[in-house]
Amino acid sequence: MSELWRRFGRLGGGLVLATALLWALLLIVLPQLLMVELSFRPNLPAAARGGPEDVLSLANYAALWANPLHRAIFWQTIWSSLLVTLLALLVCYPVAFHLAQEARGTRALLLATALVIPFWVNEILRTFSWFLILARNGLVNRLLLGLGVIEEPLALGGVGAVMIGMVYAYVLFMIFPLYNALESLDRNQIEAARDLGASTWRIHWRVVIPHAKPGIAVGCVMTFMLAAGTFAVPQIMQSLPGGTNARWFTQIIYSYFFDGGDWNRGSAYAFALLLLCIVFVMATMRLFRVGLRDIAK
């Protein structure tokens, strides 16, 4: 902060600060507050607004609870996002460990580059590549047909396909926090544990994972939030044969805002999702016994 004053002077620094605050207020805080307010009001025609029916209530939230289909999709979204997070962790941990502790020199560089390059491509295109792999005439079906394993192309769509797409889409958001945490682990600690007779499994359980906990927590929180809040990945993967059952809660929110024209209901649904995500973040932090301070590192 004092750096700001020194560089731009009292007036200039104040201006920079005020601009940033104004930006946050106008574009982030106010719209959110507006949505909170919307979520507690009924969806009324313009003429009835401000009338006797326009009262604050929990009706929009109750509607989510009352609608079994929406409720099921809500829980499925949360559950699938949890699974996506877990899968991403399982996939990324060995990669991040190898990159941080074992790979050296050119090999490490090549590996890191190979990981980053797909992320120069837009998320939609990245997801679309998995669509092509799993499509009716896609790579998997053609391979299996060619090998004579199957006679008819399989319908590979569904929640599983959406989850694969997501794990792929968010791998880096898991790998980087893990890598950061693992990279700071003193190699001698691993060797000391090995010298004392510990198996690979125990070295990870007792030495590596406890050290990497803040990184694991950050990676899980980021991946879960991205997965629960994504719109593009399920939208694309749903077009796979057999994929129509894989609806994501964000799609319902989207349709209330843009198809149904019921912003009030949409807002309530969006906040219900946000609320559960916050609960997840808190629970993760509690589970890994890390504070906000550790995550900020």
Place this chain on the structure above:
Amino acid sequence: MQGAEVALEGVGLAYGAFWAVRGIDLTVRPGEFFSLLGPSGCGKTTILRLVSGFVEPTEGVIRIDGRDVRGVGPAARPTALVFQNLALFPLMRVWENVAFGLEVRGVAKAERRRRAEELLELVALPGFAEKRVDELSGGQRQRVAIARALAVEPKVLLLDEPLSALDLKLRQHMRAELKAIQRRTGVTFLYITHDQGEAFTMSDRVAVMSQGRIEQVGTPAEIYDAPATAFVASFVGESNPLPGRVRESAGGLARIDTALGPLRARDPRGLAPGSAAILVVRPERCRLDGAGEGDGPADRLARAEDAPVNRIEGRLARIDFEGAFANLVVASPAGPALKVQVANDGRLSRLEAGAPVTVRFPAEAALALPEGPLARE
């Protein structure tokens, strides 16, 4: 606990075309405190990693108590390593650190705890079981690291410069402590250091290494008083190496032509006349004629007419007063400057920089060695 014998037979380790160590023949006796002494990069840590099992030799055999341990991983060898940076587990309590090796072996928690307390007692840290690692001082961490290594009841404890992170006073205290722990446990200690003070004060025997090879193995006194090579003579302690050529050698004494004139020195090897040699003499074995000279029996003997004594004329170029003694530099127009150390007998103040002096040392105090590379200062 019982120490094991460690034997290296023609051991070499190559990284590509580069040999980190080669032709290592070494036997560490059971229950011995053995040090590997050498400058950084001489390969001493490599030997430690070879014995611990983290790397396998490219050639040669390593035996522990006679058993060939090639192909046996670090977890299965009867060795335990104390790392240079200690590598304690910062997220575990002190006792969990100490008991980690037992936890790995499936020892029940209560028993682990009891053993950890015992070991903490052994390293003089009673009551520290519940402390966190970051609450400990440097010396305390040191002891925890040693207790953790001893917990698995190793037959050989490998220590990689474990005192280098401590300050001088603590380091000296820990030397005595380490030696005491070694005596109490009877475990063979293989100790790596570049600090000759550490090696000499603690060790039964020392191996001096240079450039991936062993230069000499011997007791600290043998290494200091009878260095086998020019490298050892120049690496261990202070010395004046004077290159020259052997004129004659007879009866264990050689006469060597140096830039400072013909000088006489002990020659246990009987160097061939005409061969290149290095004469080394320790600064504390030199005396000054005239100012500040001693008057003990040895001095009188050295002054006697018939004893073979070397005399070098020069000028007192520098006086570094250290308190108990003074380090002098005597410059001679003919050749290299000589380091001379004189004890403080109360007459040091008579020394005057720039004054002409004569450096004198008996032939018996100097040693003739075959020419060879010297340690870098």
